[in-house]
Amino acid sequence: MYVQNYPSKLLENAVEEFAKLPGIGRKTALRLVLHLLRQNTDDVDRFSQTITQLRHEVKHCKMCNNISDTDVCSICSNPRRDYSTLCVVENIKDVMSIENTHQYNGLYFVLGGVISPMDGIGPADLKIDQLMNKITEGNVKEIIMALSATMEGDTTNFFIYKKLKQYSVTISAIARGVAFGDELEFTDEITLGRAIINRVKFEATLAD
Amino acid sequence: MYVQNYPSKLLENAVEEFAKLPGIGRKTALRLVLHLLRQNTDDVDRFSQTITQLRHEVKHCKMCNNISDTDVCSICSNPRRDYSTLCVVENIKDVMSIENTHQYNGLYFVLGGVISPMDGIGPADLKIDQLMNKITEGNVKEIIMALSATMEGDTTNFFIYKKLKQYSVTISAIARGVAFGDELEFTDEITLGRAIINRVKFEATLAD
Numbered sequence: 001m002y003v004q005n006y007p008s009k010l011l012e013n014a015v016e017e018f019a020k021l022p023g024i025g026r027k028t029a030l031r032l033v034l035h036l037l038r039q040n041t042d043d044v045d046r047f048s049q050t051i052t053q054l055r056h057e058v059k060h061c062k063m064c065n066n067i068s069d070t071d072v073c074s075i076c077s078n079p080r081r082d083y084s085t086l087c088v089v090e091n092i093k094d095v096m097s098i099e100n101t102h103q104y105n106g107l108y109f110v111l112g113g114v115i116s117p118m119d120g121i122g123p124a125d126l127k128i129d130q131l132m133n134k135i136t137e138g139n140v141k142e143i144i145m146a147l148s149a150t151m152e153g154d155t156t157n158f159f160i161y162k163k164l165k166q167y168s169v170t171i172s173a174i175a176r177g178v179a180f181g182d183e184l185e186f187t188d189e190i191t192l193g194r195a196i197i198n199r200v201k202f203e204a205t206l207a208d
Numbered sequence: 209m210y211v212q213n214y215p216s217k218l219l220e221n222a223v224e225e226f227a228k229l230p231g232i233g234r235k236t237a238l239r240l241v242l243h244l245l246r247q248n249t250d251d252v253d254r255f256s257q258t259i260t261q262l263r264h265e266v267k268h269c270k271m272c273n274n275i276s277d278t279d280v281c282s283i284c285s286n287p288r289r290d291y292s293t294l295c296v297v298e299n300i301k302d303v304m305s306i307e308n309t310h311q312y313n314g315l316y317f318v319l320g321g322v323i324s325p326m327d328g329i330g331p332a333d334l335k336i337d338q339l340m341n342k343i344t345e346g347n348v349k350e351i352i353m354a355l356s357a358t359m360e361g362d363t364t365n366f367f368i369y370k371k372l373k374q375y376s377v378t379i380s381a382i383a384r385g386v387a388f389g390d391e392l393e394f395t396d397e398i399t400l401g402r403a404i405i406n407r408v409k410f411e412a413t414l415a416d
Contacts (some may be wrong), residue, residue, distance in 0.1 A: 006304070008266055021237070037263060049256070093238065206349040
């Protein structure tokens, strides 16, 4: 069925909005919208309000760029975390993935992506300067690079390694238990947890 | 990744709301919510407002129960439609499917489902009384039963046929070009269009 003749402009507008979401076609969008139409008004209002509220009120932690309800996120403000270890990840989904392994007790730094010339993403588009500032403060003893095991992740690892090697910090990378080409968020917790434990100094991975 | 440690309550709320939608798991919900977070505030506001507005303002046509922006839908209020023919369908998606075939110029009647004892849906849960009232008004000469070719659809056809045969209306059913067990909304336009054209008197389908 090619959806074309909407009986209602309101319906069409709602379907078009849903169809803008990634991986949602018009047919799925129509199914979702019709589902919402069958719900109580209060439930639909809560659905909309929750999303609006998230977009307007959510903050990014000023320490690590993670999503947070407060200026400093619950990880960065937790006194039981190890402040001397910093795990560099691409995005907040990767923070959640690593937190789920329960194998890591340090802090995070969300880079905002990886260097990818194909997508027009250069070092200046990432939070590398902010990372440098954090390192120069001197509290961090070890940096764990936990970027995706892709060409772009490797390039970013190497770029940051070159910038950081002048400082007295240990630079490690999560072990390659993660299969080449895989993205972090799709890795199972056991593999990802082991990769955190078996992290190796960054030079060693280059020499292999 | 089993999503558990949300860095933000606002994020968690939004993910939970999306995960209530049919066919959307927590992982997909997170992906959709993070997509919305990357959009402009205005775009997200429009997304939410469109859905709220739909739920609050959409009407059901008082003639045919189709979704409509007005009290009487654009089909029922169109003077060029054939008011003597009434096509009985389960839901508004089926109206859209048949409209897309461009093979039908009569009116519709949205039943709101089919009789399904397994799902606890009896005749009283459908708009059968409203359909009867419409028939007794006397304008309708032919009723086309266009329910899904399932056991439940057949049961509903038969139930309505028994109620209607006392009136002087022709009762037909769409031709069985639609494979048994298939649902209307997944049928291609050609097959569905032909099934409308080749409709047969309801007795004939029972005799076969």
